[in-house]
Amino acid sequence: VRQLADVDGGRSAITVGDVQVTSDDIVPVLSVDRGRRGPDVAHSFAAGLAVTYVAAATPEQPLGWADLAGLRMDERAVQRRALDNLDAMLNTVSFHGELPALMVSFHGIESSLLLADAFWDEVAHDLPGDPVVAVPARDVLLITAPRWQPMIVYPAGALTNDRRAR
Secondary structure, eight states, rough: OOEEEGGGGGGGEEEETTEEEEEEEGGEEEEOOOSSSOOBBBEETTEEEEEEEEEEEEETTTOBBBHHHHHHHHHHHHHHHHHHHHHHHGOOOEEEEEEEEEEEEEEOOGGGGOOOOOHHHHTTTSSSSSEEEEEEETTTTEEEESSSSOOOOOOOTTBBBBBOOO
């Protein structure tokens, strides 16, 4: 259920479920590219992937085209604002594990970090070569580098008697 409202300073807001969303809350996330213009605001990113826009507090609820009108934003404005908001949140990224393999934590929208140039500029200083990433889900980001021994990551339960990780 989405409702429109004006908040402090005359900014527009929508309510998604019971969360009030303003332009300050919107961030980009990666999702499956459905290959057609559907109800959600989406832009093609790479083969099979699209960038959608969500409130950081509700990443499972993409913003729809009608939500842009409620926020009094056009497509380009939401794209720019979402990337600015993402950059403003980068100080909350945390890393888990040790080189040569790192897992990243970032508010359940870890895949969004693929869109943050400032993040990759920082990460590049700690890696021997260009980053190699795996994003098996919106909320999982794994990082390694090509100069390390090849890493094969199998999701839990994916190993069978016929296939064992080396």
